[in-house]
Amino acid sequence: AQSVTQLDSHVSVSEGTPVLLRCNYSSSYSPSLFWYVQHPNKGLQLLLKYTSAATLVKGINGFEAEFKKSETSFHLTKPSAHMSDAAEYFCVVSDGYSGGGADGLTFGKGTHLIIQP
Amino acid sequence: GAVVSQHPSRVICKSGTSVKIECRSLDFQATTMFWYRQFPKKSLMLMATSNEGSKATYEQGVEKDKFLINHASLTLSTLTVTSAHPEDSSFYICSASGSYTDTQYFGPGTRLTVL
Numbered sequence: 001a002q003s004v005t006q007l008d009s010h011v012s013v014s015e016g017t018p019v020l021l022r023c024n025y026s027s028s029y030s031p032s033l034f035w036y037v038q039h040p041n042k043g044l045q046l047l048l049k050y051t052s053a054a055t056l057v058k059g060i061n062g063f064e065a066e067f068k069k070s071e072t073s074f075h076l077t078k079p080s081a082h083m084s085d086a087a088e089y090f091c092v093v094s095d096g097y098s099g100g101g102a103d104g105l106t107f108g109k110g111t112h113l114i115i116q117p
Numbered sequence: 118g119a120v121v122s123q124h125p126s127r128v129i130c131k132s133g134t135s136v137k138i139e140c141r142s143l144d145f146q147a148t149t150m151f152w153y154r155q156f157p158k159k160s161l162m163l164m165a166t167s168n169e170g171s172k173a174t175y176e177q178g179v180e181k182d183k184f185l186i187n188h189a190s191l192t193l194s195t196l197t198v199t200s201a202h203p204e205d206s207s208f209y210i211c212s213a214s215g216s217y218t219d220t221q222y223f224g225p226g227t228r229l230t231v232l
Contacts, residue, residue: 036223043121043225044161044210090160104151104163104176105212105221 002027004108012114019078023091033074034092123224140211146191147213155208201231
């Protein structure tokens with residue numbers, strides 16, 4: 001069985017400061033891990049994914065995440081927050097061998113990112 | 118590319134009626150489609166997985182007879198909520214992946230309100 005724990009339900013940072021959204025996972029196999037973002041009234045957008053290649057994954061909009069097997073973590077970071085980053089962020093795991101394409105995904109409960117001007 | 122649409126975006130219905138939600142992959146062939154449900158301020162829960170031309174595989178606890186899923190073509194899957202009740206009110210999201218993608222692409226979701 002797989003599971004995802006997002007350690008913070010809300011994170012508030014000032015514009016221009018670094019962002020850290022924390023995620024821990026549990027998986028029986030070598031997992032595929034994803035971060036998705038959901039803006040109000042918009043569909044889920046893939047930020048980045050890890051599928052057993054490089055442990056430091058770079059995504060869109062300046063986000064990146066590092067897969068740390070020893071810590072079972074996949075934290076999302078961004079050096080400098082922008083107002084447009086305000087949204088709900090989901091850490092997601094897939095146990096399947098397809099890299100997430102053919103297997104159902106397990107979502108964390110989400111972290112609401114607030115950007116203070 | 119890799120756009121998934123859902124229709125309708127919002128629907129309100131009376132208790133006891135059935136509602137059909139469509140999910141379409143607009144620019145790729147979706148061999149697998151997924152249906153998720155999102156409760157207010159909660160995470161997404163996988164309801165079922167469907168492969169084109171096959172019966173859907175439902176997650177434990179999801180009523181097959183209440184949530185009918187059809188994936189008759191490589192670009193269309195439908196979710197029918199039968200005899201809807203207020204507790205079925207939720208945000209339903211579909212996703213799709215193709216033979217040559219290892220990523221699920223999500224639709225914008227459908228807000229169902231049952232009165």
